[in-house]
Amino acid sequence: MNSTVKNKLVSISFVFVLAVIFLLNLICPSQDLSFSERRKLQQFPAVTFSSFLDGSWIDKFEKYSLDQFVFREEFRTLKAAVLFKLFRQKDNNGIYLINEHVFKMEYPLKERSIEKAAQKLNEIYDYYLQGMNVYYAIIPDKNYFAAAQNGYPCLDYQRLLELMNENVRNMKYVDLFNCLTLADYYRTDLHWRQDRLQPVVAQLAREMDLSPNLAARQYISVTKYPFYGAYFGQAALPLEPEELIYLTNATIEDAVVYNYDKKEYRKVYEAEKFGQIDSYDLFLSGAVALLTIENPHAQSQKELIIFRDSYGSSLAPLLLEEYQKITLIDLRYIATHKLGEFIDFKDQDVLFLYSVLILNNSEMLK
Amino acid sequence: MVFASISFLYYFLPIVFIIYYLVPQAAQNIVLLLASLVFYSYSEPVYILLMLLAILSGFLHGLVIDKFKSQKEEKYSRMAMISSVVVSISLLGFFKYADFFIANFNHVFKANISFLRLVQPIGISFYTFQILSYTIEVYRGSADVQRNFLHFALYVSLFPQLIAGPIVRYTTVASALDSRRHSWEDFAIGVRRFTIGLAKKVLLANVLGELCSAFKAVSEKTVLFYWLYAVAFTLQIYFDFSGYSDMAIGLGKFFGFHFLENFNYPYIAQSITEFWRRWHISLGTWFRDYLYIPLGGNRVSTARWLFNILLVWLVTGFWHGADWNFIIWGLFFGLLLILEKYFYHYLFAKLPPFFSHLYVLFCVIIGFVIFDAGGIYDGVSSVMGMLGLLEMPLFNQEALYYLQSYAVVLLLAIIGSTPLFNVLVRKVKSKKHGELIVNLVEPVFLLVLLLMVTAYLVDGSFNPFLYFRF
Incomplete structure (x- = not known):
């Protein structure tokens, strides 16, 4: 091939790529949602003179051009592959992989945030919970089990625990760090696996004076496949999906869940949510500000209130045998001062169950 | 709009290509001018009027200068040229430096003048200098006056070089404004320059920028x-700026314009003088021709020469930004040039080239740390940190992590800042069948680069909504 042919080839291939992608971008219909990012995608913005002048149309068009780019997911995969395989970088947008396990970096430790989280717990205690049996437990994020050992920056977990223990008053701490291993978490998601929570349930039972048999209860395992966790899409790499296993029995099947947001009764597990934008929403309908689970087979009148994040959704059903009613409160979606309007705080057990990720970003607690 | 964006690459550019190559040659300048105005207004919808005003001013001043020159009215011609300089510098001074002067006036005189808080018009530093070069060259008689407003407006606003240079002299493109030829060879060179520039910006500069951001975000520095x-920023600014210049040169080739080189592997320089002959060449030569030489250059007394040098470098620093750290950065290089002429030149002549190269790199790195600082204190603190004069550990796990994570990118950037790759290609070409191999590999290589850049740009939109997940 001589230089003239090469020049033509270089020129034509360049223009061809630009033109084809340009045309495909014009022709292909816009997508509404990105499953990998779990968010709505920008649609073509309406043009007005004022929106052009103030720059808002331009900003939206820039987002649109990126969000609606043809083969967007494939290009993201290409980027991840180049970054990891060619440039040998250790993380992509904070996402990193160790033995097919996907992690998202969470560091540094925001001491102020931890202190504010502790203050929030104290505030709730002072306002609603005085004289009640109150416990708090912290769920380590996946990084705890692998980051430091593999040279990735991670939180100072020791300091985190010190700060919480120094600042939280009137509550009994339940240590869950020693009950969990990396295998207890999904490979492609941030959450723990419900089918591996027996040690956690046993530890809670021990510390909260519940029946020692709670962790030994028999469940039927229901397997859902394929489960693509939140990090699966973020990693943008060709990873194997995994199984999501949930545990059920007659108590759980007959339990009645009341969703205060939607003012309707639901089931503990909503199998139809599996395969939608977030399969983990199968557990107690996903993100809900306030809900109750009532156990029609309860042997006692005991009630439990759990202040929780999404990790609590998969744990709460496993505690149901011990309680007539479990109330789950997500302070990211309901303000502390509103709780009294819905809940009669009296003699319930109370458990604050938060992941490290929430404590390190506690500004989201209302 | 920036070149390294999806909107430019896959919307603006294809549309401009299609229209430009479909219309008759006589209409191509109009297409390019309209495209340039759209390009500018996409970023600066309001300030486009300011640019048009500056263009009109430059155009009219050129006509007046030429009119008086042709009438042998040197005095009036000179006054018109000075008027052009005053108008251009005033625009630049007002929009870029007003708040700097107000802040310093307030500080010195304990006054309380309100800041104007003007958004700096994009590209104003470049297009005012281009207009100035035109009126000065017309005054000097080294350029013919442009009587076609469309052509002049196109010269100033031509989108490939509008926002970040290079500063194109009017004489460089004067003939191309009237007529220019297009060829496969030029277009292919354009593709190569543009794609490589894009890759330099997106795959290296932006990635190194992430490392710099990570450094600024950490609480425990080492x-x-x-x-x-410091090394990452020094490489980032080179690949960012030279990448942009490559893209500008490449884009120019697409449309038949030939801009001069703006960078020539500055990090292989063995003296600061040589470094500035290789770094932002269009700016260096601009200040040489329109400030340093008119001041008398080096054909003056030593004291006056020292003054000339320091003034030129003060202005050079100030041109880069309205803050003291830019002025200090400029003066730092002025001082180094003076020291080099009187001392280092003799010292390094006796040492192996490795030492002079090391000295240049050290000075350049220190210079860019000052350049990137948020202020004087920040700059001094950074230099002290580098020299181990602050109380901090030598390294920690975080620093080691980033070193490991960016090692390949840093290595590629270091190699890419030298002519090694070009030398290698030339060597391959000189072998039997080498030309054929290069001709076969080049289109594939460029295509892969383009797709990689696209992937990185597309991933820039990655914005997972995790708030509700944990």
């Missing part, structure tokens, strides 16, 4: 991380 940041 000596190692200071150096990592």
Whole structure:
């Protein structure tokens, strides 16, 4: 091939790529949602003179051009592959992989945030919970089990625990760090696996004076496949999906869940949510500000209130045998001062169950 | 709009290509001018009026200068040229430096003048200098006056060089404004320059920028991380700026314009003088021709020469930004040039080239750390951190992590800042069948680069909504 042919080839291939992608971008219909990012995608913005002048149309068009780019997911995969395989970088947008396990970096430790989280717990205690049996437990994020050992920056977990223990008053701490291993978490998601929570349930039972048999209860395992966790899409790499296993029995099947947001009764597990934008929403309908689970087979009148994040959704059903009613409160979606309007705080057990990720970003607690 | 964006690459550019190559040659300048105005207004919808005003001013001043020159009215011609300089510098001074002057006036005189808080018009530093070069050259008689407003407006606003240079002299493109030829060879060179520039910006500069951001975000800094940041920023600014110049040169070729080179592997320089002959060449030569030489250059007394040098470098620093750290950065290089002429030149002549190269790199790195500082204190603090004069560990796990994570990118950037790749290609070409191999590999290589850049740009939109997940 001589230089003239090469020049033509270089020129034509360049223009061809630009033109084809340009045309495909014009022709292909816009997508509404990105499953990998779990968010709505920008649609073509309406043009007005004022929106052009103030720059808002331009900003939206820039987002649109990126969000609606043809083969967007494939290009993201290409980027991840180049970054990891060619440039040998250790993380992509904070996402990193160790033995097919996907992690998202969470560091540094925001001491102020931890202190504010502790203050929030104290505030709730002072306002609603005085004289009640109150416990708090912290769920380590996946990084705890692998980051430091593999040279990735991670939180100072020791300091985190010190700060919480120094600042939280009137509550009994339940240590869950020693009950969990990396295998207890999904490979492609941030959450723990419900089918591996027996040690956690046993530890809670021990510390909260519940029946020692709670962790030994028999469940039927229901397997859902394929489960693509939140990090699966973020990693943008060709990873194997995994199984999501949930545990059920007659108590759980007959339990009645009341969703205060939607003012309707639901089931503990909503199998139809599996395969939608977030399969983990199968557990107690996903993100809900306030809900109750009532156990029609309860042997006692005991009630439990759990202040929780999404990790609590998969744990709460496993505690149901011990309680007539479990109330789950997500302070990211309901303000502390509103709780009294819905809940009669009296003699319930109370458990604050938060992941490290929430404590390190506690500004989201209302 | 920036070149390294999806909107430019896959919307603006294809549309401009289609229209430009479909219309008759006589209409191509109009297409390019309209495209340039759209390009500018996409970023600066309001300030486009300011640019048009500056263009009109430059155009009219050129006509007046030429009119008086042709009438042998040197005095009036000179006054018109000075008027052009005053108008251009005033525009630049007002929009870029007003708040700087107000802040310093307030500080010195304990006054309380309100800041104007003007958004700096994009590209104003470049297009005012281009207009100035035109009126000065017309005054000097080294350029013919442009009587076609469309052509002049196109010269100033031509989108490939509008926002970040290079500063194109009017004489460089004067003939191309009237007529120019297009060829496969030029277009292919354009593709190569543009794609490589794009890759330099997106795959290297932006990635190194992430490392610099990570450094600025960490609470516990270490000596190692200071150096990592300093080296990364030095490479980032080179690949960012030279990448942009490559893209500008490449885009120019697409449309038949030939801009001069703006960078020539500055990090292989063995003296600061040589470094500035290789770095932002269009700016260096601009200040040489329109400030340094008119001041008398080096054909003056030593004291006056020292003054000339320091003034030129003060202005050079100030041109880069309205803050004291830019002025100090400029003066730092002015001082180094003076020291080099009187002392280092003799010292390094006796040492192996390795030492002079090391000295240049050290000075350039220190210079860019000052350049990137948020202020004087920040700059001094960073330099002290690099020299281990602050109380901090030599390294920690975080610094080691970033060193490992960015090692390949840093290595590629270091190699890419030298002519090694070009030398290698030339060597391959000189072998039997080498030309054929290069001709076969080049289109594939460029295509892969383009797709990689696209992937990185597309991933820039990655914005997972995790708030509700944990």
